[in-house]
Amino acid sequence: MSHKRCNGDVVEEGTAERGPRALRAEGALKAIAAAPGPEERLRGILEQTLVFAGASLAALYTPGDDRDLLCLVASAGVPRTLYGVRDSYPAEGGSPVADAHRGGETVWIGPEEFAGTAESRHVPSSGFSLAVLPVRGEGGGCLLVLTERPDGFDADDRECLGLIAGAMTCPAPAEAVGTPESGALQPDAFTLAMDTGRAEVGDDILRLFGLAPGEFDGKVETLLGLTVPEDLPSLMSVTESDHMTIGERELEFRVLQPTGPPKWLRLSGRLLPGGDGRPARLVGTVADASTLRPDVTDVARVQRLAAALATAGTVRDVSQAVVAALRRPLRADRIALAELENDRLVVTVLDPPDPESWPELWRLEWRTEWPDAPVRAMPTLAAALREGRARIWPAGTGDLEPALADVGPGGLAVLPLPAGGRVAGACLIGWDAPHDFGPDERALLTASAGLAGQALMRAHAFDAEHELVGMLQRQLLPRRLPKLPGAVAVARYLPSTAGLELGGDWYDVIPLPDHHVALVIGDVQGHSAGAATLMGQMRTALRAYAVEGHPPDVVVSHANRLLTGMETDLFATCVYVDLDMEEGSAWCVRAGHLPPVLRHPDGSTEIAEVEGGPPLGVVTQADFPMSPLRLRPGTLIALTTDGLVETPESDIDEGMDRFAHALAVVSAPGHLGLVADALLGNARRNDDVALLLVRYDGMALRPLRESWSVWRLPEAVRHARRFTRRTLRSWGVPDDTVDGVLLIVSELVTNALVHTDGKVRLDLTLISGRLRVAVADASPRTPVKPTSIGWEATGGRGILLVEAMSATWGTLPVSGGKQVWSEIPVGGA
Secondary structure, three states: OOEEEEOOEEEEOOHHHOOHHHHHHHHHHHHHOOOOOHHHHHHHHHHHHHHHOOOOEEEEEEEOOOOOEEEEEEEEEOOHHHHOOOOEEEOOOOOHHHHHHHHOOOEEEOHHHHHOOHHHHHOOOOOOEEEEEEEOEOOOEEEEEEEOOOOOOOHHHHHHHHHHHHHOOEOOOOOOEOOOOOEOOOOOEEEEEOOOOEEEEOHHHHHHOOOOHHHOOOEHHHHHOOEOHHHHHHHHHHHOHHHOOOEEEEEEEEEOOOOOOOEEEEEEEEEEOOEOOEOOEEEEEEEEOOOOOOOOOHHHHHHHHHHHHHOOOOHHHHHHHHHHHHHHHHOOOEEEEEEEEOOEEEEEEEEOOOHHHOOHHHHHOOOOOOOEEEHHHOHHHHHHHHHOOOEEEEOOOOOOOHHHHOOOOOEEEEEEEEEOOEEEEEEEEEEOOOOOOOHHHHHHHHHHHHHHHHHHHHHHHHHHHHHHHHHHHHHOOOOOOOOEOOEEEEEEEEOOOOOOOOOOEEEEEEEEOOOEEEEEEEEEOOOOHHHHHHHHHHHHHHHHHHHOOOOHHHHHHHHHHHHHHOOOOOOEEEEEEEEEOOOOEEEEEEEEOOOOEEEOOOOOEEEOOOOEEOOEOOOOOOOOOEEEEEOOOOEEEEEEOHHHHOEOOEOHHHHHHHHHHHHHOOOOOOOHHHHHHHHOOOOOOOOOEEEEEEEEOOOOOOOEEEEEEEOOOOOHHHHHHHHHHHHHHHHOOOHHHHHHHHHHHHHHHHHHHHHOOOOEEEEEEEEOOEEEEEEEEOOOOOOOOOOOOOOOOOOOOHHHHHHHHOOEEEEEEEOOEEEEEEEEEOOOO
């Protein structure tokens, strides 16, 4: 079949081979080709995709200006956010859009395949099929199509999609925009893409920042790093789209200079909304403002303080924002911020922080990290708080008590912090040299006090609720990890600071028989009470299935069937690793989760090649293959959740590479606590994070093991006793303890033969002077210890004898049956 392109039209030969639906689609595409403008043609073609391919969503992606991103140009159908479809994808990433663009081949993905990809974690439901077809044109592009039909795209659908992709023409990349109007970038103008942080900056602006045109790498972070740190909050309120509304914005900020004071610049810009594949952009100009005014205005100070308090989440953040906004600009020598609780001031920040800089009363109350100063010891302060208005005492005021006078010998300002009709706290600002309080400065202090009071109340409520959320979350996780033979485990959990909802990340370490240990980490979709509840249920279910003795794939499969049977729309991902401490081997099962990362004894790291199944709760009859892992003594296993490695700016594969590199360069691999803290040091807190580290050291002492299959013969018990005696003699167990062991073997084997059907197995294990006798049978019923036995009873004494002869005993569920075990201390072995 040959194709001929002309302004979006396709004339094809061999139409006799087409099916009826393809012929109708071809006719519709020819009619659309006669549309007057390219936008109308593109819209019409996308709408025909919905009609002839049964699609729910169709979207066209083309390379952006810098060719690093594939950006959304246009879409038709249901809202793309329902499927987790993004505005853009990295051109070199691992997304289906990037794969189709690079390879030039169509990518077809069904529901089960999609459930095993990293993209599925962003989608509430993954029961749909995906197709990505390359589109020819200037720069190329891709047509992304989704359908919710259970059978996906059939042969007719695929034929129609091929016609549609062939009829589509990618628009040419748009030219750079340097001002709100299109045109060449002016020397004093800039344009900033809000989704990527990439900026185009005029030469005059670069000179103001002290950069040559060839030295700028196009990242807005480079320019922000050259500004005065105190001005960053106000600048961030402009450069982050969620803090800025559509329209004009103007502010002033300072940039650092190689020598001398910082230079004042004025930014004027406005936010332009995105659309049709273009991200939202901030465009405007930057000019030198140092010649217009010698110093910062009070309005600018309040502006910066308001911007900083808008992003301050905790009481500590609020206090530090107030100190940063007021102390240096006012040239104050000391500043204190405190909450008012009953009759005490609970100080949150003192600057400077050393006790010698503060009055004697404050030092006497220096109980912990910060002092608690009693209000009743400073009546002047108490009166100011009752009045609720700012008070100023210039130098030489003689009516101040020493506890306040020493705070500001040259001048003191006490700012009650009003909020919600009451005083939430106080801010004290002191000067050592005589300070002149002008009317503008008094207005500044009053305005700052009002902003700080409201922010302090919000932050106090946030702190209290966040602590409650964290406490509830910790109750759902293990209180402590067990001590492991031949290994050390450390875990960390960081709740998200982006909100007050519970997260769904969890971890667990489960000791299993025969020196096996199960390592589990997982993540339930979403942040809500429902996600946290489901997390607790999944952790309990996996632990229960593991303790029953099932192999790893069966454990995960059972948990998957349990979740699909629940009435919930949530799904979960997890990794389950069954580690054999004796052999240094492990089996790993992955259900839509990140694979383990291994740090070898030589310091090298690798991301384990582990086959993956779909997330739990997506497909009822899913396969979860097991992948082997070999561990040498000194190997470190790292399991984590996506909150640690995933960022909006990069692909999750890049995050895993960064995580593996960070694990390789840790300075103290022998101290797992320090390793965990180092890995979490730069964690983004917009999602909760779970981290589980296990260092396999190998067992210094290997146990001795022997097993015996008990046949149902008249002399089965005698054979079991003879096997036990022969084994204990070869192990060097003293004769004075053998008789007691033989009695326990007799009772356990007899109970299994008399009260159960099926196979019976006797296992003997000796390690560190303790002998373990275990008898496994096919019955799940646990033996019951009788409460009383009459003298005429002929049975029921066996379990009592086992209890009397054992140091400890119990039962374990094992693969549908049970195992009754007894431990006896033996000497000389």
